[in-house]
Amino acid sequence: MEKHITLPLTDKDIKELSSGDYVYLTGTVYTARDAAHKRMDEALAKNEPLPIEMKGAVIYYMGPSPAREGRPIGSAGPTTASRMDKYAPKLLDLGMSAMIGKGKRNPAVKEAIVRNGAVYFAAVGGAGALLSKAIVASEVVAYDDLGTEAIRKLEVKDFPVIVVIDSRGNDLYETAIEEYRSE
């Protein structure tokens, strides 16, 4: 099913999303990848506050290429989500509502998605030029020294994603591949 959603995601939005839905997101998302996750994890270990409000946040696993003059951002497609599996359950327990990435998640992440009523979206990997067109503004909000790995606040408009793991734990990577397997 095709849907248009304005962020932040409500509990109702999340409940109504099903694995396989094609969704266009509009609103605020934050970027964070390996190094930013490591730093947030260290902050949590020291009982320090996180640089962004995790409750209701949508985190996009992405590190852009530099923007050319006059543009908000460079190429901006998803990175492999499994590298963030180590950190995701903790952030989900803190209220993160959705993640955007590409590739499989481990059982601990799936459990945390179901436990917290969250969702995992995939954006098309390797479509960074196309996806950059759905990003209208970008601003570094934390960890500037990490360069491409800094945390950015993005304003997206009709950003195309696909629901891979829904709040009931259905996983499109498993079901769709089975459907087309002909070995």
Added chain:
Amino acid sequence: MREISTEKITETISSLCIRANHYLAPDMKNAFCDAVAKERSELGKKILGQLEDNLKIAEEDMIPICQDTGMAVVFIKVGQEVHITGGSLEDAINEGVRKGYTEGFLRKSVVSDPIERKNTGDNTPAVIHYSIVPGDKLEITVAPKGFGSENMSRVFMLKPADGIEGVKNAVLTAVKDAGPNACPPMVVGVGIGGTFEKCAILAKKALTREAGSHSEIGWVKDLEEELLEKINKTGIGPGGLGGAVTAFAVNVLTYPTHIAGLPVAVNICCHVNRHVSAVL
């Protein structure tokens, strides 16, 4: 002796880095057209369409095809009649990478130490593979490699008794484990034979061979065709979201090996299989 200046080499590498990250070679574009015709999944077709649009936007607006503009892998064939003037060849190559990645608005994705992980800020150093060949030319291939797919690559040290079935299993295992992580449709580079490191370099080099071309060795060509068919039956599909097009091509290179071994390397590349060459 023919003289080639390091300055010329730096300029060439710089422009190849920029070109590789914005324009896919024609063989990859053809592979996309064929794939759209073969795909059965509606979502798969939609994703392939987006990837084609992505290529157009990249060219027209000069936005890198993918934000992971890779670690710069450079294959350089140095004619033995060439005299390089003006400094070190290695420095000239790295200077070219620095210039290309900085001036071309490409992402800097290299850290100086694998554990301390501080970004070098200019995407250097490159990974350089030299070979000395007859002649008075310098042939340079730049192949920026993204790590979503690089991370899913494998080396298998098989036994001679495992034979060709063992090789097929190795390739299919690597591809299935890679699944959606490697941004399918993939190009699969396979190196068979040599030693531990030789087969890995062969697999990398195989990725620079045109998609759709085949080995001149009979059994290797058959293997390439059979593996492509089998990979496309796994159901992984475009974006790993199910479908009939999981790979565009399987390219295999071979080398003599030891009586006791059968090394196999599988270097997985995503649909953004970048490689451009120039001859000086």
